Amino acid sequence: MILYFSGTGNTKFVAEYIADHIGDQCISLNDVLKYKKPLEFHSEKPFVFAAPIYAWGYPRKIEKLIERAKLTGNRRIYFVATMESQTGDCDKMLWRIADRKNMRFMGFCGIPMPNNYVYGGNVPTSGEAEDKITHSLRYLEELACKIETHAYITKIDETPFSSVLSLPVNALFNQFMISSRSFIVSGQCVACGQCVKVCPVNNIRISPGGVPHFGRSCLNCYSCINRCPAEAINIGKRTMRTRRYVCPDYSKWKSSGLID
Numbered sequence: 001m002i003l004y005f006s007g008t009g010n011t012k013f014v015a016e017y018i019a020d021h022i023g024d025q026c027i028s029l030n031d032v033l034k035y036k037k038p039l040e041f042h043s044e045k046p047f048v049f050a051a052p053i054y055a056w057g058y059p060r061k062i063e064k065l066i067e068r069a070k071l072t073g074n075r076r077i078y079f080v081a082t083m084e085s086q087t088g089d090c091d092k093m094l095w096r097i098a099d100r101k102n103m104r105f106m107g108f109c110g111i112p113m114p115n116n117y118v119y120g121g122n123v124p125t126s127g128e129a130e131d132k133i134t135h136s137l138r139y140l141e142e143l144a145c146k147i148e149t150h151a152y153i154t155k156i157d158e159t160p161f162s163s164v165l166s167l168p169v170n171a172l173f174n175q176f177m178i179s180s181r182s183f184i185v186s187g188q189c190v191a192c193g194q195c196v197k198v199c200p201v202n203n204i205r206i207s208p209g210g211v212p213h214f215g216r217s218c219l220n221c222y223s224c225i226n227r228c229p230a231e232a233i234n235i236g237k238r239t240m241r242t243r244r245y246v247c248p249d250y251s252k253w254k255s256s257g258l259i260d
């Protein structure tokens with residue numbers, strides 16, 4: 001069973017690729033969070049969790065969800081991430097979670113995917129994004145094959161000084177950076193409600209005047225910012241000239257013949 005969380009679609013793409021290649025089912029943790037579905041899952045095949053990397057770690061909300069989830073059936077657990085380029089010591093943090101759940105840690109692997117971190121500025125063009133995804137298909141093929149044969153997986157990235165920096169960087173990010181406090185909505189907003197629909201934690205509501213308002217449960221997935229059709233959501237002024245990014249749909253890629 002592949003259980004994924006995804007803000008802008010990269011991790012959904014990776015999860016659906018793996019599910020398709022090993023003939024397993026895919027569960028959206030976005031839906032589990034948004035609709036407050038029960039945290040009980042049964043699988044005869046190994047569990048595979050997949051999530052994006054935020055500041056060298058899994059999103060804290062997803063770590064907590066995994067801690068709380070009741071997993072029955074198979075006792076093997078894999079962790080997959082999608083990243084721009086660096087996963088820090090995320091593997092060690094997840095190993096501890098598997099250990100606390102008395103499950104057999106089958107390894108961790110981060111797959112390079114296009115960057116959705118609009119706040120940092122270097123969001124790729126659609127051509128660059130397609131090239132990066134195409135390049136990662138070889139990692140994905142190998143990863144799916146290992147999971148199918150119940151082999152151990154290992155990470156392919158290296159983060160300099162991560163053994164000393166990873167924990168403080170991740171802790172500082174989780175304490176001070178995760179917030180929608182500085183999100184602003186420009187006059188370009190057309191009150192379509194798309195941001196409300198895509199927010200996995202129901203952190204956005206539209207006021208009677210038609211303006212989106214942000215609450216306090218943001219997990220910084222950047223889905224609302226990247227998926228707003230009017231590019232009306234910004235983080236202060238900093239993202240006003242930054243490109244937006246949403247991953248192409250896996251099934252469309254497959255039907256276009258870009259995946260074997």
Ligand SMILES: Cc1cc2nc3c(=O)[nH]c(=O)nc-3n(C[C@H](O)[C@H](O)[C@H](O)COP(=O)(O)O)c2cc1C
Nearest residue numbers: 007008009010011052053055056082084085086116
């Ligand atoms: C808040 C935030 C923090 C991020 N931090 C990292 C990071 O530490 N390392 C990295 O390689 N990519 C980082 N990224 C990039 C994402 O992990 C990457 O684009 C991922 O594939 C997005 O997945 P999604 O489309 O499933 O949401 C970050 C993105 C966001 C929004």
Ligand code: SF4
Nearest residue numbers: 189190192193195228
């Ligand atoms: S998605 Fe964009 S245009 Fe639509 S309501 Fe939200 S901010 Fe406004």
Ligand code: SF4
Nearest residue numbers: 199218219221222224
């Ligand atoms: S408010 Fe936006 S960035 Fe925050 S969790 Fe919702 S969709 Fe993600």
